Amino acid sequence: MTGRLIxxxxxxxxxxxxxxxxxxxxxxxxxxxGGLWIGSADEFVEVPSETLRPIEGxxxxxxxxxxxxxxxxxxFYLGYANSVLWPLCxxxxxxxxxxxxxxxxxxxxxxxxxxxxxxIVEPEDTIWVHDYHFLPIALELRKLGVTARVGLFLHIPFPxxxxxxxxxxxxxxxxxxxxxxxxxxxTQADVARCLESYxxxxxxxxxxxxxxxxxxxxxQVRSFPIGIDGKAFKALAxxxxxxxxxxxxxxxxxxxGVDRLDxxxxxxxxxxxxxxxxxxxxxxxxxxxxxxxxxxSRETVPAYQAIAHxxxxxxxxxxxxxxxxxxxxxxxxxRAVPRETxxxxxxxxxxxxxxxxxxxxNLVAKEFVAAQDPEDPGVLILSQSAGAAEQMTEALIVNxxxxxxxxDAIERAFMMxxxxxxxxxxxxxxxxxxxxxxxxxxxxxxxxxxVERRDGMPG
Ligand code: ADP
Numbered sequence: 001m002t003g004r005l006i007x008x009x010x011x012x013x014x015x016x017x018x019x020x021x022x023x024x025x026x027x028x029x030x031x032x033x034g035g036l037w038i039g040s041a042d043e044f045v046e047v048p049s050e051t052l053r054p055i056e057g058x059x060x061x062x063x064x065x066x067x068x069x070x071x072x073x074x075x076f077y078l079g080y081a082n083s084v085l086w087p088l089c090x091x092x093x094x095x096x097x098x099x100x101x102x103x104x105x106x107x108x109x110x111x112x113x114x115x116x117x118x119x120i121v122e123p124e125d126t127i128w129v130h131d132y133h134f135l136p137i138a139l140e141l142r143k144l145g146v147t148a149r150v151g152l153f154l155h156i157p158f159p160x161x162x163x164x165x166x167x168x169x170x171x172x173x174x175x176x177x178x179x180x181x182x183x184x185x186x187t188q189a190d191v192a193r194c195l196e197s198y199x200x201x202x203x204x205x206x207x208x209x210x211x212x213x214x215x216x217x218x219x220q221v222r223s224f225p226i227g228i229d230g231k232a233f234k235a236l237a238x239x240x241x242x243x244x245x246x247x248x249x250x251x252x253x254x255x256x257g258v259d260r261l262d263x264x265x266x267x268x269x270x271x272x273x274x275x276x277x278x279x280x281x282x283x284x285x286x287x288x289x290x291x292x293x294x295x296x297s298r299e300t301v302p303a304y305q306a307i308a309h310x311x312x313x314x315x316x317x318x319x320x321x322x323x324x325x326x327x328x329x330x331x332x333x334x335r336a337v338p339r340e341t342x343x344x345x346x347x348x349x350x351x352x353x354x355x356x357x358x359x360x361x362n363l364v365a366k367e368f369v370a371a372q373d374p375e376d377p378g379v380l381i382l383s384q385s386a387g388a389a390e391q392m393t394e395a396l397i398v399n400x401x402x403x404x405x406x407x408d409a410i411e412r413a414f415m416m417x418x419x420x421x422x423x424x425x426x427x428x429x430x431x432x433x434x435x436x437x438x439x440x441x442x443x444x445x446x447x448x449x450x451v452e453r454r455d456g457m458p459g
Contacts, residue, residue, distance in 0.1 A: 002459045003124030003148070005035035005445070006117070010077070010133040012039025012063060014055065022155075024229060025437040029445075030061035038117070041065040044073060052116045066113050075105030077133070082298055084167070085132040089156045090264040090358040093166045095303045103169055107136065114140030121148050123455055126448060129180075131155050136172070138179035147455035151182040151448040153224065156360040157387065158190040161197045174201055178214035181451040184224045184444050186360045186387040191223045220451055224444050225391055226361050227435035230370040236343035237371035252287035252327060253414060256349035258342065258364050259356075260297040261334070263307045266355040266383060266400045267294065268314055271330065273355065273398075273406025275318045278329055280407060286414065287327050290353070291345075295336035308334075346371035346378075351413045354382050355400040361387040365395070366435075369428045377425035379413035381406070391435065394427040 007030065013023050030037055038052060048067035055063045068076070079102030087095035114137050121127065121141075127150040129137050138150040164170050174197075177183050185191050191210060198204035198212045205213040210221045255274065259265035274290045294311070298304045315330045322329045337345070346352065352368040365380060365388040372378055382388060382395035389397055396409045453459070 003122055003126060005030065005033050006121065006125055006127045007035065007037045007130070008113070008117070008127065008134060008137065009037075009039050009130035010081075012037055012065065014042055014057065022226070022437065024232075025441050027059075028438065029441045031059055034061050036062045036064060036120075038064050038066065038113075040077075041067050044068055044070040048072070048112065050112070050116065051119065066116060068109065072105055072109055075099075075102050076109040078298060078301055080106035081133045083301055083303070085135070086156065086264075087303070088163055088167060089132060089154075089159045091157070091160060091163060092263065092358075093163050095263070096166060097301075098168060100168075110134060110136040111140050113137060114144060117141060118144040118146050121146055123147050123453070123457065124459055125149075126445065127151070128153070128445065128448070135176040138181075139176050142179045142454075147453060149181045149448055149451060149453060150179070151184065151444065152177070152180045153184040153444060154190075154360070155186070155226065157187075157358055158185055158193045159197075160193060161200060164197055174198065174204070174214060178212070178217045178219055180219050181454070182220045182222065182444075182448045184222060184447075186223060186225055187390045188223050189390060190360075190387070191221055194221050220447070222447060224440055224447075225387065225435050226363070226440050227432065227437045228363055228366045228370060229437050230366070230429075230432045233343055233367050233370040236340060237347040239340065239344060241341070241344040241348070252289040253350045254348055255288055255290045255351040255353055255410065256345060256368070257290060257292040257294070257353045257355075258346075259294055259354075261294045261304065261308055261311065262297055263303055264356055264358050266357040266385075267292065267307070267311050269357070269400050269403065270353050270355040270406065271311065271314045271318065272403040273400075274330065274353070274410065275314075275322075276403040276407035277410045278318065278322045280411075287329075288350075288410070288414070289328065290330045291333070291349075292330065293333045293335075293337055293342070293345075296334060343367070343371050347373060349378050351379050351381060351410060353406070353410075354380065354386060354388075355398065355406060356383050356386050357400055359383070359386040359388075365392060366432050369425065369432050372425055372429075374422065374425060374429070376418070377421050379416055379421060379424070380428060381409045381413060391431045392428055394424040 007026055045067045052064035055065055083097035125148045129152045195206055199206050203215040212219055315332045319328055319330055346368045354365045365382055368380055380395040382397055383400040384397050398405050398409045
């Protein structure tokens with residue numbers, strides 16, 4: 001790579017050292033290679049600037065932000081990105097909040113960010129765009145004459161062909177992606193959905209090895225399953241809990257659920273599955289507590305308010321039905337907990353219940369595996385609909401919609417002999433190590449930089 005690496009993501013860590021796998025990985029990539037990280041500013045403005053604003057804290061690379069107005073936050077971010085593209089990609093077209101104002105704001109912000117990028121990018125630079133907030137960026141850059149390599153990594157699932165049809169901007173959608181040089185997706189299943197959707201387009205043509213021709217442009221589609229910094233997470237998990245583990249576990253076995261409160265995460269179906277297990281439990285079976293840690297997310301979006309009510313009423317009903325004087329079967333914490341607490345909690349748990357209805361990858365599954373004691377590991381119960389299921393085949397894979405199947409998996413996990421738990425954990429840990437977050441970043445950039453430059457120049 002000869003030129004500068006420019007990373008664009010909606011969030012950029014400001015103040016303090018970065019935490020969280022992806023943010024740390026990007027930070028380390030940029031620290032090693034130098035470059036520029038661009039994200040949205042923390043504070044809203046009345047009139048957004050037409051130039052990027054440098055900020056402090058890059059440590060060996062530069063950081064800059066673009067402005068958003070409060071209306072753009074509502075329409076571009078909460079609106080089009082999170083109430084249109086998010087449900088679309090998570091196969092929930094019933095939740096699409098279609099509003100021309102959202103689409104206009106999304107187009108406007110992307111065009112403005114592209115103009116600011118075009119002011120600073122050189123042909124030999126590489127631009128790495130993250131996620132669904134910026135799908136049109138490459139097309140906007142091409143309109144401005146930018147020939148530098150531009151790659152997109154989509155962290156969430158690629159939508160189904162029939163779902164794309166529900167998008168008023170469905171025709172543009174295909175042009176947006178085709179303007180990239182590389183479209184990176186989480187799984188082979190995502191790649192298959194992407195290729196299938198282009199195959200059905202009159203001007204789409206599939207070539208060999210995931211290359212797609214569309215309306216004269218050619219671009220590459222490939223899967224790069226994201227991972228975590230397994231070593232760092234293990235080290236965090238091995239530190240003793242500041243809380244007394246006996247208090248957390250009481251005299252019950254511990255099942256852990258950890259997710260943002262999002263309808264894609266399948267929390268109600270998980271609670272129902274646990275409820276079915278409670279219902280079928282024999283009088284002498286062990287007690288178990290489901291500890292569900294769920295920070296609220298996108299709280300002003302109606303679909304998120306609805307899921308919060310659904311979870312709270314389900315938990316209340318089941319606790320009312322099954323609690324005893326000295327045991328509450330479900331504990332719901334509607335807050336984030338620090339990673340230093342979360343990691344040892346994973347290690348304490350007998351089971352992680354990871355049951356999304358749709359999920360790009362699901363890093364909680366990988367974190368849980370990294371955190372286990374290999375001598376006495378817990379069991380991962382994983383939805384077939386999580387991207388992670390494509391690699392983590394030694395988990396107990398379940399259909400998240402089927403409460404009986406989830407309940408049976410819980411029972412099987414509790415009964416699983418130590419040898420089997422160890423063998424499954426060993427295989428899963430291998431997957432976590434093989435998909436390290438640092439290799440992920442390097443292999444995406446490697447692939448992007450092997451694509452021929454659009455101006456035909458070498459390098
Ligand atoms: P998503 O990106 O859709 O939220 P992932 O499973 O891929 O889902 O990543 C979630 C990240 O957020 C993980 O690193 C996880 O540890 C963290 N996280 C999720 N829930 C909590 C919580 N309650 N407290 C602290 N961290 C959390």
